Amino acid sequence: MTDRQPETARDYSETLNLPVTEFPMRAGLPQKEPALIARWDGMNLYARLRESAAGRPKFVLHDGPPYANGNLHIGHALNKTLKDIVTRSHQMLGYDSNYVPGWDCHGLPIEWKVEERYRADGKNKDEVPINDFRAECRAYAEHWVGVQAAEFRRLGVEGDFARPYTTMAFSAEAIIARELLKFAVSGQLYRGSKPVMWSVVEKTALAEAEIEYEEYQSDTIFVKFPVTTGDGALAGAAVVIWTTTPWTMPGNRAISYSNKIGYGLYEVTDAPENNWAKIGERYVLADALAEGVFKAAKVGAFARLADVSPDLLAGLVCAHPLKGLGGGYGFAVPLLDGDHVTDETGTGFVHTAPGHGTDDFEIWTANARALAERGIDTAIPFTVDDDGFLTREAPGFEGRRVITDKGDKGDANQAVIEALAAAGAMVARGRLKHQYPHSWRSKKPVIFRNTPQWFIHMDRAIDRPGDTLRTRALAAIEATEFYPPTGRNRLTGMIANRPDWVVSRQRAWGVPIAVFRHKDTGALIPGADFARNDDYVARVDAAFRAEGADAWFADGAAERFLGGLVDDVGSYEQVRDILDVWFDSGSTQAFVLEQRPDLKWPADVYLEGSDQHRGWFHSSLLESCGTRGRAPYDVLVTHGFTMAEDGRKMSKSLGNQVFPQDVIAQSGADILRLWVASTDYAEDQRIGKEILKTVTDTYRKIRNTLRWMLGTLAHDDGSSMPVAEMPELERLMLHRLAELDEVVRAGYRGFDYKRIHAQLSQFMTVELSAFYFDVRKDALYCDPAGSVRRRAALEVVRHLYRCLVTWMAPLMPFTMEEAWLDRHPGETSSVHLQLFPDIPAGWRDDELAEKWTKIRRVRRVVTGALEVERAAKRIGSSLEAAPVVHVADPELRAALDGVDLAEIAITSQIMVSDAPAPPGAFRLDDVADVAVVPALAEGRKCARSWKILPEVGTDPDYPDLTLRDAEAVRAFDAARSAA
Structure with missing residues (x-):
């Protein structure tokens, strides 16, 4: 039993070595963090980091530039925190890990914001001198660079914020232009006409990286193309196509089929009166889709008359269903065998408009020579203009609009459907909700349209046969490390299958494609056949470094850049298109890594969101491989996207957005950073x-x-x-x-x-x-x-x-x-x-460590038993206990030799026994050979350490203490007396 503790007159707390600190329990991070940032700025921590790392191996994370357009969102916070962790940790691992922040400053989003201001003020952009307009875009970007820099710093990001890089710096614009001119000199740059994704709202071509897919309701139609040549068995029959873009029908030039699909000739045997699909009509359809087509066409019954072989299809020619409308469409419509055709939806035949789709364009151009030999005109029409209006090359529909300048559906679809119905060419119509490409900026649907653009060859030999931009990029991917590893397959797939690189945009705010094109021959300056490329490039470089890219748009630019280099400046047209901003950011390795002596090329790592496999990772890879033969990075690190707590995408309408500024103001940046560190960032995260x-x-x-x-x-x-x-x-x-x-x-x-x-x-x-x-x-x-x-x-x-x-x-x-x-x-x-x-x-x-693993297994059983005793109120503190620990396992008992288990279990006394445990002893299922019998400690309670031991009272000077505590207090008192 425990003796009752006698009252003592002395307070022993002064003799204890209790913790003493001014480090507060409550962090107060929202107030404390800005003071620490001010301290770092005051001591110039960034410079101190560079000084301390002088001579160490360089480790460079190259910053993918965020867009200078608005406050930071939670994705920025994740991205920049990860980058800061990378650079800080490698600095502390013993590298010179210098972080240089950067910003993407050109392009449509900034131009769009300035235009919005113009519209609000009733100003017409086209009436403003282009360089005045560009100056406003520059000022807008400068403002947001400053705002975002302060927000990144508040997040705790350390770097060279006094000397960041921006794509709009004059020196940067000069080097971006030089990088593009390298492609021109090597013959990789060319002007072509291909279908591109076009934003009517923004009046420019868009890259895949600028597209997001949203649900959209499209008009769908099934249309008859009358067979005009071929086997007599198909005389009077029609090939039926299905499309979700009726407005592209004026651009139809062919029908695609697949030799891997089974086709048949079908006849309508029962249909309602006044139905579009009429009794006796015969259609060629994919067997797997015929029933669905007739159901959509409200056909009551139909019969399959015969097989239609791929060989038979290869010889067919059809008439355009709009033949004669507006005096047009009198051309032949051939059938072409295409790998892109499936029997999953539609009719098994694909309406092919080479001016409105990549697959359509590729199959048309691949067959162009053979078609021309058959007397078929292979010219690709321009049926839609920049503003989304159908042109004169769409007879009968000129002036009809596909999409309005606000992104709404125009009247073109309905006009085409009505014309097809009037021509007796309709079989059925409907509506379909599906994922359709939208501009990620305007959030409005885009269209595919054939436009003259500037491209960089993916498959043209650069230095030797087989040495193409594609082969270089694929080899560079193999030489790159990926975190997570799945990024390799994703980037490989995108490079392996991508078409030629579209680098032009029809806007004002950006680096121009600084070339001239001969009006008659199409020859480029600079170009593979121009003798004075170096002189020309030097002029562009000097002008851009002095005045920025505005020099290109100034009066007299043609004479300034070409004068003295060619006999007749007037025979050349100055290209006014600007570069896609992805080319800008893809060139950062040239004007940042290669230009700053405190960095190095290639970078050790690029780190961005997974969408950058088609964005910055992608354009940087192509730009560097095309000009330097390898990737500008050794490692790619990818993170996912940040979702709301319930797993849904964050949106203003759902009210589930989390703003980093709010988290920092309420809890502090370190809380946000700890969230980043705790996530599996390679996947989508939740907050x-x-x-x-x-x-x-x-x-x-x-x-x-x-x-x-x-x-x-x-x-x-x-x-x-x-x-x-x-x-x-x-x-x-x-x-x-x-x-x-x-x-x-x-x-x-x-x-x-x-x-x-x-x-x-x-x-x-x-x-x-x-x-x-x-x-x-x-x-x-x-x-x-x-x-x-x-x-x-x-x-x-x-x-x-x-x-x-x-x-x-x-x-x-x-x-x-x-x-x-x-x-x-x-x-x-x-x-x-x-x-x-x-x-x-x-x-x-x-x-x-192995020995203490065993000791802690035993301890866990003891503490479990004490918790039961405490819950039952048989003890208060564990120091009131003196349990008996039965250890049957010889290895566990051996581990306890020489160990004060009472000290480890925080009890006053303890006894270890190898005797069998009595029934009812406390056990844990996963520690089978240990059992505990609780008991109360015997003796008196020490007034200082609260241990209960029989020895308390045996020291004559300190009768209320254990012998250990008496020794400690004796030394304390002696030291105080000596002082």
Whole structure:
């Protein structure tokens, strides 16, 4: 039984070495973080980082430029935090890891915003001199570069914000133009006519990377093409096509079929009166789709008359269903065998308008020679203009509009459908909801239309046969590391299957395609056959560096650039198209990595969202491979998209958006950064109130662990002892640091931040707070100052602190700086100037760790038993207990030899027995050979450490203390008396 504790007159708290720190429990990050940013700016941390890293190997993450157009969203926060973790961690791994932020400043979104302002003010853009308009676009971009830079800094991103790169800097515009001219000189640049995705709203061609697919309702029609030649068995029959774009029918020039599909000749045997599909009509259809076609056509019954072989189809020619309308469409419509045709939907035949689709264009041009030999005109009509109006090359429909300038459906579809019905060519119609391409900026549908554009060849030999842009890019992908590995297949597929690279845009704000084209021959300056390319390029370069790309649009530009280089300047036309912004950003490697001596080419890593496989990763690869023969990066790291908490896409209408500015204002940037570190960023992530609450709870535990360490280290005198002289528990913690050091370094090198976060947070909360610190608090607070156990524990806490604060500094730079300064104050002190600590090899002790794994298994059973006793209110503190631990497993008993299990289990007394446990003893299912019988500790309670031991009362000077505590207080009192 426990004796009743006598009252004591002395308060022993003054003799305890309790934690002392000014590191607050409440972080107050929204207020503290701006002060730390000001401190970093005041001490010029960026310059200090460069100075400290002088001479180290360079590690370069090249920043994919965000668009200078609006405040940051949560995707920006994810992306820039990941980049900051990369650069900070590699700096601390021992590299010169310099981060130079950059911005994409040209292009339609900025131009669009300036135009919106014009429209609001009643101004006409076309009446404003182009360089005045460009100046307004430049000012708009400059504003948002400043806003976003401040927001990135508030997120904790460290870099050369005093000298960022922008695509609109004069030197950048000069180099972008030079990069394009390299393609012209090598013969890779050409002007062609192909179907491109065209935004009527924005009046420009769009790249695939500028497209998103949204649900859209299209008109669908089944149309008869009368057979005019071929086997007599098909005389009077019609080939039926199905299309979701009736407005493209004036551009039809062929019908595609597949030799892999089975076709038949069908006859309508029953149909309603006045039906479009009439009794006796015969149609050629894919067998797998015939029933569906007749159902759509409201046909009551039909009969299959005969097979129609691919050989038979190959010889067919049809008449256009609109023949005669407006005096047009009198040409023959041949059938062409195409791999793109399937029998999944439609009729098994594809209406082919080479001016309105990639597949259509490719099959038409691939057959052009053979068609011409048959007397068929292979010219591709321009049926739709820039504003979405049908042209005179669509007889009977000129002036009809496909899409309005607001992105709404025009009247072209209905006009074509009515004309087909009047011509007796309709079989059926309907509507279909499907995914349709939209501009990611205007959010309006786009159209495919044939327009003159500037292209870069993908398959033309550059230096030798087989050395093409495509083969170079595919080889570069194989030489690149991908995180995650799936990125390789995605980028490979896009490069392997992409058409020639469209690099032109019909806008004003951008770097011009700075070439001249001979009006008669089409020859380019500069070009493969022009003798003075170097002189021309030098002129463009000098002008752009001095005045920016505005020089191209200034009066007298033709004479300025061509004068003296050609006999007749007037025989050349100046190209006014600008470059696609993806070419701009793809050229950043040329005007950033190659131009700055503090960086290097190629970069070690590019890191962006998975959409950049078709964007920046893609254009950078093509630009660099075309001009330098390899990728501008060694590693590609990809992250997914950020979704709302319920897994849905964030949208204003759903009200489920999370704004980084709000999270920072409420909780602090380190909370947002810890969320980033905790996610599997390679996949799509989720964020919301409950998720951030969980992150905040994790942060609070980490912070409290740091706070306890800092408070404990207030008593640290910096002394050390040989590891071999330390207690096993301390050596175990050093072993764990050695293990974690490998995890942390491998994680940072492999961009695996989730693993680092999981391992360190688990270590801090489970192994430290709930185990090591819990066990060692008694020694640290109560042991005599000079005890080996206390001195060893202080040294280990010192090592724990340094490792953890530096390891986590890239993840939570504000909190770790605060924790560092609490222990290392000084005007120029910063955790971010440190390297990850070198861990001595001697700390690793796998045999010791295996032994303590067994000890902790036993401890877990003891603490489980004590929890039951505490819940039943048979004990309050674990120090009131003196359990009997029955250990049947000889290996577990051997591991306990020489171990003070009472100290480890935080009980006052404990007894280990090899005797069989009595019935009812406490057990855990996963520790079969250990059982615990609870009991109360015997003796008196120490007034200082609260341990209950029989020895309390045996020291004559301190009868209310254990002998250990009496020794500690005796030393304390002697020291105070001596002072």
